[in-house]
Amino acid sequence: MDNRKPRVLETRESGYVYQPPSALPSPNPEDGYGFRWIALSVLGQPDPANTSKRFREGWEPVKAADHPELTIAANGEGNIEMGGLILCKAPTEMIEGRTRYYATHAQQQVASVNAQFMNHNNPKMPLFNENRSETQVGRSEFGSGTK
16 A cells, blocks of 8 residues: 655745845945946947946945955946946935936827827727726736646
């Protein structure tokens, strides 16, 4: 007689949860500042226009001496650089203001597109503009193996 449990009922409990490593390390947080990796080069070609634009926006290169937890070789100027990217920081107020600016700009564009769309409305064949979108996080029924 076979006294074994079915394999489906067996579990392998482990305290370890694997997470793939991040391609770019994150520095320890600093009060009042946010961090961002900015491209110095694209496909091996220098991109000074991008770097200049980001510096004019208010991003400042982070010095390797300020973040010793990042074990990355600093460039000749002492900044943290990795794979054609340079780590920069900016005040959170500036980052939030920039985010608000672009969110407002995007809302204005959507309103303009919707107004243009509704200009083509015909009473014989009315158009509907519901302005709804949904975002789902996680797995859906599709592909979960439950149905």
